[in-house]
Amino acid sequence: MKKILVTGASGQLGSELSVLSSKYPEYEWIFADRTKITLDSLDLLPIQLNEIKADVILNCGAYTAVDKAETEKDLAFAINSSSVGIIAKYAWENNIKLIHISTDYVFDGTSSVALDEEALTNPINVYGESKLAGEIACLNQNPNSIIVRTSWVYSKFGNNFVKTMQRLMQEREEISVVNDQVGSPTYAADLAQAMINIVNSPNWISGIYNYSNEGEISWYEFALSIKELGGYNCKVNGIPSSSYPTPAKRPNFSLLDKKKIKSIYNLEVPFYKESLKKIFIEN
Template sequence: MKKILVTGANGQLGSELSELSSGYSQYEWVFADRSQITLDNLNLLKTQLSKIHPDIILNCGAYTAVDKAESEKDLAFTINHLAVEVIAKYAKINDIKLIHISTDYVFDGTSSVALNEEAETNPINIYGASKRAGEIACLKENPDSIIIRTSWVYSKFGNNFVKTMQGLMKERESLNVVNDQIGSPTYAADLAFAMAIILGSDKWVPGIYNYSNEGEISWYEFALSIKEFGNYNCNVEGIPSVSYPTPAKRPEFSLLDKKKIKRIYNLDVPNYKESLKKMFI
């Protein structure tokens, strides 16, 4: 029985994989939290990996506090770059299959068409730069890795835009949401299922893949859908990003092209509204 190590077990994706794992009993699943896989302590990390000795690693652990990363650059790079390098090296030496999760924030947002896997990267914040460094290290140390870039992740687990909006819409009469950042949300349960499809496939095609739900929307439009499914009375208004300044700059356009993952792994990618509705049922 193959042993799968999932890092970042308590995060959104890790939690969704945990829920999904009961349907995949052909694997032995190890869900590791920060105490079991310590991504900010590289020497300890090497020991921990050897102790678990997995056959497959799903690296879902990351430093994801986008704004905080601007003032915690070293920590962000340790977790998102150097720890990924350690994991990729370990996977290569021990012939372990590795799926590493990355982000649309590796792009600068200046595109006007959906970004494919070959699109030029140019991160505009520390978080994006640390994740891009992690991608480069991952493929350099272990060219057999699969990297999945995703965007706007949400889930019934953890903290995310959907849950924040739900809370605010219950409390407030009106709400402003930025309407000039374009992309597509990702329901973490869908991404977890896509990873399971890859693992169960008879082919392993290394490299970078994009995965998010279908649809091209702004955060404002996403908020309107949340309002619709939650049947909230809150008035939602769209505002430009300049009216809502944040420590980290966000890409204006980071819509991901999913043709590659759909073609190679015959994946059916749901529309964002279809997936968002599942969270409200």
């Protein structure tokens, strides 16, 4: 029985993979949180990987506190880059399939067309820099690995934009959301399913892929969809990013082009609103 190791098991994507795993009993699933796989303990990491001896690694663990990364650069780089290099090297030396998750924040947001896998990277915050360094380390150490860039991830687990909006729209009469950052959200359950489909595919074509739900929207438009589906009465105002300063800059445009992953792995990518509905049905 093949063994699949999922790092970052308690995060949004790891949690959704855990839900899906029951549909795939042909695999032995190992869900490793930070006690089993310590991504910031670089000396310990190879030992932990060797104890598990997986056939497939789905590397969902990451440092994701975008604003905090501005002051915790060393920690962000240790988890998002150095640990990735160690995992990739281990996977290469032991003939293990590796899927590593990256981000739209590797881009600077100046594009006006959907970004494909060849688009020029130029991160504008420490988090994005650390994730790009992780991509480079991953492919340098393991040319056979697959990297999936995703964006605006949400789910019924953990902290995310959808859950924050649901809470605020019930607590307040009026909220403001930035309307000049454009991209597409990703329902973590859809991404989890896409990853399993890649693992199950007879094709293993290494390199970088993009995955998010279909649709081109701003965070403000995303909030309006949440308001509509939740039936909330809260007034939502669109504001420019300049009115909501954050320690880390965000890219203004990071819409991902999904043609490559759809064609190579024959994936159906749901429209963002169809996936968003599931959050309200599940709750």
